Amino acid sequence: MIDMSFLKVIRGWALREKMPIREIARRTGISRNTIKKYLREGIVEPAFQTPDRPSKLDPYVTQLTAWLVSDQRKSRKERRTA
Structure with a gap:
């Protein structure tokens, strides 16, 4: 995910220094389409936030944790590997 300071650098290169989008993409490793989208929409920070969901492992x-604690007490060769 791209942080805010990185987006400021991209906007500075494109708007102040008049750097081509292709050059920005080459320097940052981000797709040209993504850079165009951020510049066109004036995005300051990516808006998508991951919703809080319960884990499938919550019931277990x-x-x-009991298994992990018991494994810590065992010698290296007796521990579970997976």
Whole structure:
């Protein structure tokens, strides 16, 4: 994900220094289409936020932590590898 300071650099290169979008894409490793989108829409910060969802492992947290604690007490060769 691109942070705000990085977007400011992209906007500075494009608007103040008149750097071509292709050169910005080459320097940053970001797609030209993505750079165009950020410049066209005037995006300051990407808007997508990951919603909070329960994990599929939540019902098993107590059992998993108990296994991990018991594995820590064992010698290296007796521990689970996966």
